[in-house]
């Protein structure tokens with residue numbers, strides 16, 4: 001596992017879906033948390049056409065291959081209700097992850113991976129982010145509450 005400087009406000013830890021990035025200190029809204037980086041891939045170069053889960057498209061031409069070990073930001077998981085966002089500077093070809101609300105120590109850092117990623121990787125298996133898990137739990141609880149009512153109705157008929 002890569003080492004993280006103790007000065008950084010985050011650490012790698014266990015999350016619902018494997019590993020994730022967690023705040024170790026309060027991170028204020030608007031703060032740039034970490035850079036998402038890796039080799040730049042040029043869509044005009046056939047050798048650069050690769051496929052992995054860590055590709056970050058900057059524009060129609062340039063994509064960052066974030067699968068390199070040193071790219072700690074690749075540990076940040078997707079959330080449909082995130083506490084951070086990705087900020088793309090296409091001219092400089094850089095991406096930063098920035099807090100969109102104050103993140104408390106112990107909280108997992110998340111950003112929305114975007115529609116294209118969601119459709120390709122998350123929709124087929126079901127999104128496991130906190131917001132979606134809560135939605136599913138509520139749905140299950142609703143089913144449970146309705147079940148006894150149904151049984152009563154069938155007994156009435158007998």
Ligand SMILES: [Zn+2]
Pocket residue numbers: 079080081127128129130131132
């Ligand atoms: Zn979700």
